[in-house]
Amino acid sequence: MPVQRLPGVHTGQSPADVQAEVERGILTSTLGRAVAWARKQSMWPVTFGLACCAIEMMATGAGDYDLARWGMELFRASPRQADLMIVAGRLSQKMAPVLRTIYDQMPEPKWVISMGVCASSGGMFNNYGLVQGVDTVVPVDIYVPGCPPRPEMLMYGILRLHEKVQREGRFK
Numbered sequence: 001m002p003v004q005r006l007p008g009v010h011t012g013q014s015p016a017d018v019q020a021e022v023e024r025g026i027l028t029s030t031l032g033r034a035v036a037w038a039r040k041q042s043m044w045p046v047t048f049g050l051a052c053c054a055i056e057m058m059a060t061g062a063g064d065y066d067l068a069r070w071g072m073e074l075f076r077a078s079p080r081q082a083d084l085m086i087v088a089g090r091l092s093q094k095m096a097p098v099l100r101t102i103y104d105q106m107p108e109p110k111w112v113i114s115m116g117v118c119a120s121s122g123g124m125f126n127n128y129g130l131v132q133g134v135d136t137v138v139p140v141d142i143y144v145p146g147c148p149p150r151p152e153m154l155m156y157g158i159l160r161l162h163e164k165v166q167r168e169g170r171f172k
């Protein structure tokens with residue numbers, strides 16, 4: 001059977017070499033790459049929605065879009081069991097300390113996606129009541145634009161995050 005691609009395991013080998021290894025039943029990698037591959041294929045998002053963007057996030061987790069294909073259909077109610085925070089919607093000044101507390105309770109390694117223009121920059125809400133960029137509260141790995149971003153856009157952001165996690169694994 002021809003090998004089109006090996007999801008996530010980037011060994012730096014040519015496709016022909018990989019094909020030969022698969023046929024022999026052997027696949028080589030580094031421990032760092034293998035750990036990064038496992039991490040990106042089993043991210044669990046924390047259940048956390050702030051505003052209208054959260055509806056699109058919930059739709060992304062439903063059957064039509066099927067986050068289960070990446071092992072991340074389980075939105076966790078406890079931050080201690082989650083390693084991905086999707087900041088879905090505008091963040092009020094009052095809610096900012098709560099968001100930071102939830103982030104602090106998540107174990108390392110952990111990642112953050114800022115979903116929608118409100119989370120990333122305050123969007124149309126240029127006023128003192130809302131945080132003008134969630135990256136002033138938690139470190140953000142991926143920004144997803146739009147108002148609201150469609151599930152496909154969030155999934156694109158998730159895939160970019162997967163690439164980032166896999167890239168970081170190259171240096172370990």
Ligand code: SF4
Nearest residue numbers: 052053116118147148
């Ligand atoms: S970006 Fe749009 S959809 Fe998302 S929270 Fe702001 S106003 Fe709502």
